[in-house]
Amino acid sequence: MTRIDNKERLLRLMTIFSQETDEDHELSLDEIILRFKQIYGPDMKLNKNSLKDDINHLINHSFDVTINQEKDGLPKFYSHQYRLFELYELRMLVDAVVSAKFITRQETRQLIGKIRKLTSYHQGKKLQNEIQVDSSIKSESPFIRLAIHDLHQAISERRMITFQYGRYDIDRHFNLSHEGSLYKVKPYALTWANDFYYLIAYYYHAGEIRHYRVDRLRNVDILNESFPYEPFDVSKYVQSTFHMFAGDEEWIKIKFKNNLINVIIDKFGKNVDIKKHDENHFILSVKARVSGGLINWILNFGSQAKVISPASLYDTVKEEVSNMNKLYES
Structure with missing residues (x-):
């Protein structure tokens, strides 16, 4: 007959609850005893009353155990439902790990495996359908x-x-x-x-x-x-540094089509200085680092954005547009 001490039994019971139960998956006392037999062997003897005492001991020491009392004399069912993270929060963590370019493919798999352990086995399987990202963009650097x-x-x-x-x-x-x-x-x-x-x-x-x-x-x-x-104001530095390129910081004004308002708010926040220009355009005023990164960012919008000032930036963007035109004419 296989016997285990009270401490080991209590720890094993916590593990069974944590790994195998949640709000959609419960276990009866008979099913919990079966789990113990699967782990310690078929000759494992476990008294139901001792098991009930263990469950009450866990509850009294702030380990969540939800008891579902069925009607008509059916057995009670037990589950551990409270988790530090909700399932949607774990899914966001998985998506962030998958999307992060600086995390290697191997580390991505390792981190997702650890995140899945923060919930039950059943809910962890639901985290396998993470967002699809081109794996070629993932870093290969182990450093x-x-x-x-x-x-x-x-x-x-x-x-x-x-x-x-x-x-x-x-x-x-x-x-x-x-x-x-x-x-x-x-x-x-x-x-x-x-x-x-x-x-x-x-x-x-x-x-x-x-x-x-x-x-x-x-x-x-x-x-x-x-x-x-x-x-050191990190957010101010990042906000003024387009695409993380260096350059001299100065005030710039750009005229945009109205349909780009959300793009600008996403980039600079709701408190950015924007003013209505006419029925179809608005003017963005912002202090930024004038650089190749800034010029490329402006050119992304094609004919929907036009530099107003400073004159040096206007001339630089105009020259780049001219060079692009010559490139395609040839």
Whole structure:
């Protein structure tokens, strides 16, 4: 006869409730006993009264057990229904993991497996139909999760870091910038923009704040050298930096077709400075970093957007449109 002590029985009962029951799946006492026999062998002896005492003990110690008393003398059914996360919240977490480009395919599978363990086995199966994303966009870099951990630590402790940085060439080979020389920076913040993690930091060599794609960092090293607290508005920096390209910040005005109002609100928020121009257009006024990223963003809207000011940006966009026209004429 197989016997287990009270503590092991109580822990096993919690596991059975957590993994096999929810609001749509319940177990009777006979079914719970059967689960124990499947785990410990058919000669496992378990008294129903002891099992009831265990259930009451769990309830008295704040472990949720819902008891469903059927009518007409039918047996009671038991289930663990309260979870820290609702099923729709877990689905959002799964979708976010699948969509994140900086997470590798292998890490995506591992994270989804862990998320499914936050609910019952039955509800976990419902999380298998995650949104479909082109797997070719997922990162292949195994360094990202380690870099993110180190960067968070350095930011929290306000410690200098060094790293190497690089990019892919036309042959899809990853090449380190500056011949592999180390970048030394003061890390201010991590932000997620345009489906990528970015490090925002003060770069000593250039004497300015810059941002770096985390998936392009290599050999991140936290130094013993620290730096004092410096206030830094992350959201303001990100909002003024189109597509995370650097450039000089200045006020710009762009005329848009009315049908693009939601696109602009999604980009800048409801409090952005927009004014009606005529029945079909509105004017956006915003402080932004004038850069190639900004120009490309404007050109995305084709004839539905026109730069009003500054004159230098107007001329640059006009020249780019002319170059595009020549390209197609040839």
